Structure formats: structure tokens, C-alpha cells
Amino acid sequence: MHIKYYGEYGGCFVPEILMPPLIEVERAMEEIMPTADFQNELNDLLTNYAGRATPITFCPTLSKELGFNLWLKREDLVHTGAHKMNNTLGQALLAKRMGKTTLLAETGAGQHGVATAAAAARLGLKCVVFMGAEDVERQIMNVMRMRVFGAEVHAVDSGTRTLKDAINEALRYWIVNIDTTHYCFGTAAGPHPFPELVARFQSVIGREARQQCLDTFGALPDYVVACVGGGSNAIGSFRGFLEDREVKLMGVEAAGTGEPGSFNSAPLNLGSPGVLHGNRTMLLQTVDGQIEPSHSIAAGLDYPGVGPEHAYLRDTGRELVGMVRDANALAAFQRLSRSEGILPAMESSHALAWVFDHAEELPKGGNILVNLSGRGDKDMTIIKKYLGRELGFDALTEEA
Numbered sequence: 001m002h003i004k005y006y007g008e009y010g011g012c013f014v015p016e017i018l019m020p021p022l023i024e025v026e027r028a029m030e031e032i033m034p035t036a037d038f039q040n041e042l043n044d045l046l047t048n049y050a051g052r053a054t055p056i057t058f059c060p061t062l063s064k065e066l067g068f069n070l071w072l073k074r075e076d077l078v079h080t081g082a083h084k085m086n087n088t089l090g091q092a093l094l095a096k097r098m099g100k101t102t103l104l105a106e107t108g109a110g111q112h113g114v115a116t117a118a119a120a121a122r123l124g125l126k127c128v129v130f131m132g133a134e135d136v137e138r139q140i141m142n143v144m145r146m147r148v149f150g151a152e153v154h155a156v157d158s159g160t161r162t163l164k165d166a167i168n169e170a171l172r173y174w175i176v177n178i179d180t181t182h183y184c185f186g187t188a189a190g191p192h193p194f195p196e197l198v199a200r201f202q203s204v205i206g207r208e209a210r211q212q213c214l215d216t217f218g219a220l221p222d223y224v225v226a227c228v229g230g231g232s233n234a235i236g237s238f239r240g241f242l243e244d245r246e247v248k249l250m251g252v253e254a255a256g257t258g259e260p261g262s263f264n265s266a267p268l269n270l271g272s273p274g275v276l277h278g279n280r281t282m283l284l285q286t287v288d289g290q291i292e293p294s295h296s297i298a299a300g301l302d303y304p305g306v307g308p309e310h311a312y313l314r315d316t317g318r319e320l321v322g323m324v325r326d327a328n329a330l331a332a333f334q335r336l337s338r339s340e341g342i343l344p345a346m347e348s349s350h351a352l353a354w355v356f357d358h359a360e361e362l363p364k365g366g367n368i369l370v371n372l373s374g375r376g377d378k379d380m381t382i383i384k385k386y387l388g389r390e391l392g393f394d395a396l397t398e399e400a
């Protein structure tokens with residue numbers, strides 16, 4: 001195995017029993033994934049099943065208000081509603097070629113679970129999903145969708161009942177079912193080779209976006225902005241522009257409520273190096289190395305770690321990092337919906353909110369590209385909780 005590090009981050013810190021399946025996944029990544037046969041099958045699925053390429057959409061109303069051109073890379077239009085499908089289709093195809101019969105997944109917002117369940121249904125694989133019990137409650141629409149696709153969904157009641165705990169349980173399940181099961185990891189984190197594997201499958205976002213910017217407005221964007229949970233939509237966008245030093249890459253993390261003493265999900269901004277889920281990265285942890293609980297209104301960002309490549313890019317100055325509070329993300333959700341008729345996922349709303357909050361510092365007349373990682377239909381339970389009264393939802397429910 002050739003274990004990949006990103007500077008001092010990354011690696012493969014797992015119990016010995018997990019090494020054989022990880023070696024198998026690495027071999028599939030290096031030997032099967034680059035073949036023309038595999039790429040043709042994946043491209044066919046991405047185009048004719050998932051709906052790629054996604055467009056970049058200009059936002060006329062907001063651009064006028066903000067004083068620069070705001071463009072959205074429309075990953076919300078990918079089949080099942082988020083960028084997650086780019087990765088799950090790739091890994092599902094690899095799993096089949098490795099002779100596996102079951103796809104295993106953890107999920108936070110449920111988008112990765114839904115995308116894995118759909119890919120499994122499409123390719124004739126069994127699907128098992130672990131999801132924190134708190135996330136099951138706040139993303140119930142996605143749980144229902146997984147079940148409709150035929151997936152087994154397990155609610156995880158340990159720890160903070162969120163993504164971290166779902167990953168722990170999925171790893172346990174994998175250890176017991178290694179022969180039949182491929183762990184379809186949902187973000188560019190975890191032990192080698194997952195950060196690299198997921199980044200390669202997601203880099204289709206940045207590749208398309210770079211060419212679309214050149215074709216549409218004849219230049220590269222001044223900024224590419226993406227929300228960072230584990231980091232897959234962000235690294236997928238950023239990889240298209242890494243060599244273009246003039247393009248600023250902005251990773252936006254969740255600051256939580258922002259109240260004194262409250263929890264956040266911003267390890268790149270506020271964490272320190274340590275090991276979690278098999279890789280060395282930036283973490284929210286106590287001084288003696290215990291993982292701290294994380295919090296974000298967006299389930300998909302609610303994770304105390306982050307992919308190791310982001311930690312490296314941040315240290316080297318290539319990636320800039322920012323933070324957005326729950327309330328600002330909610331405001332951005334409403335602003336995009338009202339101004340442009342596009343409903344952003346609560347995760348993507350963090351990237352938008354960063355742009356809205358920093359509009360004064362961004363180049364007048366420039367081009368800002370935000371990766372709209374997913375659509376917000378799944379977030380209606382959260383919207384009802386926080387904005388239901390303002391939007392008159394209660395009256396609607398009573399009438400119904």
C-alpha cells in the first residue's frame with residue numbers, strides 16, 4: 001500500500017483488521033478506476049442517469065445587489081439532489097468490479113445515504129446505512145427516501161447522535177462484513193485511500209466549472225467558495241483550480257449558534273491536529289485529545305473533523321477559510337430562494353452566507369463562483385422549526 005499524506009495530514013491509522021479491505025479499495029482506485037472501460041461506464045451513468053454536466057447559473061438579482069457577478073455551480077441539480085451522487089456512482093461501480101454485493105454508508109444530512117441507496121438500487125446491490133439519531137429526526141425526508149430505494153437504515157444513538165457516531169458504527173459493521181461489503185465513504189476524509197478516492201470522483205465539479213467559466217464569461221472566477229463538512233464538495237470544486245494561483249479558494253465551515261461556550265463545526269478555523277476516523281487532520285478536541293461535540297444547524301456540516309487535504313491546503317495558504325453562523329445560513333437560504341428561485345441546502349447556504357456577509361471585501365465587477373452543493377427540499381423540517389412562524393407554516397398545517 002502506498003499511503004498518501006497531504007503534508008503532515010492524512011495517513012491510515014486503523015486497526016489491523018481493516019488493512020486488507022483498504023488495500024483492496026486502493027488497488028481498485030489505482031488499477032480499475034483509470035481504465036477506459038470503467039471511465040466510459042461511469043461517464044455514461046453521470047450523464048444519462050445523474051444528469052451531468054450541471055450548469056453554472058448566473059444570479060441577476062443578487063449580482064446587482066452585491067456589485068459583482070454571482071455564479072452558482074448547480075450540484076443541486078444532480079440526481080437525488082446533491083453532489084454526493086458523483087462519488088456514490090463511482091464507488092458503487094468499483095464495488096461491483098471488486099465482486100461486492102453490499103454497499104455500506106454513513107450519512108449526516110442523509111444526502112450521501114440517499115445517493116448510495118439510489119446507486120445500489122440502480123446497480124443491483126444491497127444497501128446498509130448508518131445515521132445519527134439526531135440527524136434521522138432533522139432529515140426525516142431523506143430517511144424515507146432511502147427506505148423507498150430499499151436501503152436498511154440504522155439510527156445510531158451513541159455519542160452526539162450525529163455523523164461522527166454514524167461513521168464509528170459503519171466501521172464496526174464493515175469489520176464484521178468485509179467479504180461482502182464495500183464501505184462507500186461519503187466524504188473526502190477517513191483513512192487512506194478514501195480522501196483521495198472521493199476527491200477524484202468529486203473533481204468532476206471543478207473540471208466542469210473551470211471550463212464553463214471560460215466558455216461563459218471568458219475568464220477564471222476571482223473566488224471559488226464552497227461549504228466544508230468532511231470536505232468533498234469543496235475539494236471537488238477546488239481541484240479544478242488548484243494550479244490557477246490567481247483564483248482564491250474559500251472553504252466555509254459552520255460556526256454553530258455563535259453563542260459563548262456553544263459548539264461549532266469549524267475544525268479548520270478553530271481546531272488542532274489529531275487523529276480521528278483513520279487519518280491525521282484538524283479536529284475539534286480537548287487539550288488531552290478527546291473529541292469535542294460539534295454542532296451545526298446543517299447536519300451535513302456537523303462533524304468535528306475535516307478531510308486532510310483541506311488541512312494541508314489551509315496550512316500552505318492555498319485555501320482560505322471562513323465561518324458562518326446558523327442564523328446567517330438561514331438568512332442566506334431565504335435570500336437565495338426569494339431572489340433567484342433556487343432553494344439551497346442548509347449546508348450550501350453557509351457558502352452563500354459567507355459571500356453575502358463579505359460582499360464589501362469582494363472585487364467589484366468580479367466573478368464569484370459558489371458551489372451550490374445541494375438543494376434544500378430536505379431541509380423543510382429545519383425551516384419549519386426556525387422560520388415556520390415567519391413563513392406562516394403553522395396556519396398551513398392547521399388548515400391541512
Ligand SMILES: Cc1ncc(COP(=O)(O)O)c(C=O)c1O
Pocket residue numbers: 082083108109110111112186187188227228229230231232233234299300301345347348373374375
Ligand atoms: C448538500 C450537502 N452539501 C455539503 C455537505 C457536506 O459534505 P462535504 O463537505 O463532504 O461536501 C453535505 C453532507 O451531507 C450535503 O448534503
